[in-house]
Amino acid sequence: MVSKRNICYIVSGIIFILLALFMIGLILAQTVFKPKHPILQTVSSTVEGVSTNVSPPDQVQVNFTLTLEMLLTNPNVADVEYKTVENLVYYRDTLVGNLSLPSSTLPAKGSVMLACPLVLQIDKFVANLGDIAQDILHGKIVMETKARMPGEITLLGIFKTHMDSISHCNLVLGFPTMKVLEQVCDLKTKL
Numbered sequence: 001m002v003s004k005r006n007i008c009y010i011v012s013g014i015i016f017i018l019l020a021l022f023m024i025g026l027i028l029a030q031t032v033f034k035p036k037h038p039i040l041q042t043v044s045s046t047v048e049g050v051s052t053n054v055s056p057p058d059q060v061q062v063n064f065t066l067t068l069e070m071l072l073t074n075p076n077v078a079d080v081e082y083k084t085v086e087n088l089v090y091y092r093d094t095l096v097g098n099l100s101l102p103s104s105t106l107p108a109k110g111s112v113m114l115a116c117p118l119v120l121q122i123d124k125f126v127a128n129l130g131d132i133a134q135d136i137l138h139g140k141i142v143m144e145t146k147a148r149m150p151g152e153i154t155l156l157g158i159f160k161t162h163m164d165s166i167s168h169c170n171l172v173l174g175f176p177t178m179k180v181l182e183q184v185c186d187l188k189t190k191l
């Protein structure tokens, strides 16, 4: 026969074990399994295929391909599924190029380097050609790039967390060399 006292011990034992499991689960959820920001970085930018026709102020054409090397890093112990990597390029606040990469999966603790070649024809989008002529005379073309990676982390196959990584850069290109003189990027991530 199990005495009343023993039942009491068994019940407290079970409660203690459940409580301990709950605490361990809570600690794991807050540490190892806590969703961390995937990192989107613009590592380098290169310019190729430059074709210009410049005789200011009425004839200003600048065509080139700006290739952004993006490094995607997943610090999570779970895979990250991203919907796209969207790259937008601005010149004087006007969108002059965009490129969206197809969706894919970043393996747990993995990283991947992706090249985003953006074909740009600056004069097509900029209303005031005098602005381009001005920049060209000063030997510098300043551009802005914005990259976004919206996606989802699935932990233990059930818990989904949305995330959105952003990389924003300012580029200074020399003219007529069209070399990248300066690249300043910051890093923002939202969960």
Ligand SMILES: *[C@@H]1O[C@H](CO)[C@@H](O)[C@H](O)[C@H]1NC(C)=O
Pocket (backbone or CB within 6 Å): 051, 052, 053, 061, 062, 063, 121
């Ligand atoms: C720039 O590209 C456009 C469209 O492809 C083309 O019509 C134009 O002639 C090019 N300009 C130069 C200077 O190559």
Ligand SMILES: *[C@@H]1O[C@H](CO)[C@@H](O)[C@H](O)[C@H]1NC(C)=O
Pocket (backbone or CB within 6 Å): 095, 098, 099
């Ligand atoms: C990207 O460019 C395509 C055309 O090439 C356009 O339809 C689309 O709206 C652009 N996306 C953004 C965010 O501006």
